[in-house]
Amino acid sequence: MTFPNNITAVRPETSGPFVIAGPWPSYSAYKDLPEQARWMLYRDAKLHRIALEDAGFQLSESYDQFIKRVTEELDI
Template identity: 45%
Template sequence: MTPITKPAQAPQQRAGAAIVAGPWPDYTAFRHLLEADRWRAYECAKRHRADLVAQGFETAEPYDAFVRRVCEELQL
């Protein structure tokens, strides 16, 4: 793997926090589920992200973009 010497825009980082850039899980495989099950998958995705943040990780994807992406992938 070739390291990137000058990324176009480096994410901002809090002191001591590791940034998780992804790849993030793709939830499109759950589109066939009933709506109630897709909502459970959405809650699970939010909980997973919250757990990472609680452990000191920062994500490169802003929370609003995360919610928008997961909702689109789950067709909610």
């Protein structure tokens, strides 16, 4: 999983959560791994997102968009 250096966290004008506005880590490099390994990466991606949300971050990518993107990138 690669993490770009230009991820942006922006606090809205009102006192709300930080909004993380990507770009997102890409899982495309792992699509040739064995299926079991790709499912483990999928699980880890979901756990990472949950951890960010639990820490108070709001992601600009909806959960459905996130799931669609990660499953496509991992070819699962």
